[in-house]
Amino acid sequence: MNRGEAIGLIEAIGLATAVEAADAAVKSANVRLIGYEACKGDGMSTIKVAGDIGAVKAAVDAATAACAKGRGVWATKVIARPSEGIEKLIYNSETVGYDPPVEPKAEVVTIEENEETAEINSEE
Numbered sequence: 001m002n003r004g005e006a007i008g009l010i011e012a013i014g015l016a017t018a019v020e021a022a023d024a025a026v027k028s029a030n031v032r033l034i035g036y037e038a039c040k041g042d043g044m045s046t047i048k049v050a051g052d053i054g055a056v057k058a059a060v061d062a063a064t065a066a067c068a069k070g071r072g073v074w075a076t077k078v079i080a081r082p083s084e085g086i087e088k089l090i091y092n093s094e095t096v097g098y099d100p101p102v103e104p105k106a107e108v109v110t111i112e113e114n115e116e117t118a119e120i121n122s123e124e
Contacts, residue, residue: 029051031059048090
């Protein structure tokens, strides 16, 4: 999560409604779609977007309007500067479409012993 980046959450009723809401959100404002999370029960899905506060508010408003065409919206929330403590709630394995950054693996270097090195080591 980028420092100072706002988060927008839209709880849509039904996956098709959620997909339409996500489409409206990213088309209406300069936001990044984090992904969606399928809620347990009642067929709700939570759309997650990120960007600057003005863009996130505009995206959530557009998504809410799009939900009215479908089965509706249950709730929305815009968090201006979320605490690092809630990062795990937003960026988690339950979020469909979110690929966590992969840490580069350290390169393993092996040193082969040649005859000269073997002789030096055996003399010690």
